[in-house]
Amino acid sequence: MATWDLSRTNHHILICNGGSCMRKSAEEVTQAIRSEISRLEAHDLIHTTRTRCNGRCEDACVVIVYPEGIWYKDIGPNEAPLIVQHHLLEGKPVREFVSHEYALHGFERTKGTIRGTNKSEK
Ligand code: FES
DSSP, rough: OOOOOTTTTTTTEEOOHHHHHHTTTTHHHHHHHHHHHHHTTTTEEEEEEEEEEOSSSOOOOOEEEETTTTESSSTTTTTTIIIIIIIISSSSSGGGGGGEEETTEEEEEOOOOEEEOGGOOO
């Protein structure tokens, strides 16, 4: 059990630990992100949460960063520390792995990211 003081937290990372992402090294991605946060002594600034499936399995492994609302795709253990170093601490998202970014009217999909199934068409 844990009850963290979030008063200094400025980023929340959701690390997908759903089945498809777990088959693509989500455990190693989770450990790599948390190790980098430890290495940089950034625990108070960055909160991480393991999640179940985020509904974008083709993009596995998925990592999501708030408050920006940036969704990353194809993240492996080598890319994971870059999210901490560049996005979370320097404010520069790792553009080559962004799949979606929140805009005022909704999430915008980046070039090369598959659209997926429209929920209302199902
Ligand atoms: S298991 Fe990660 S998006 Fe589905």
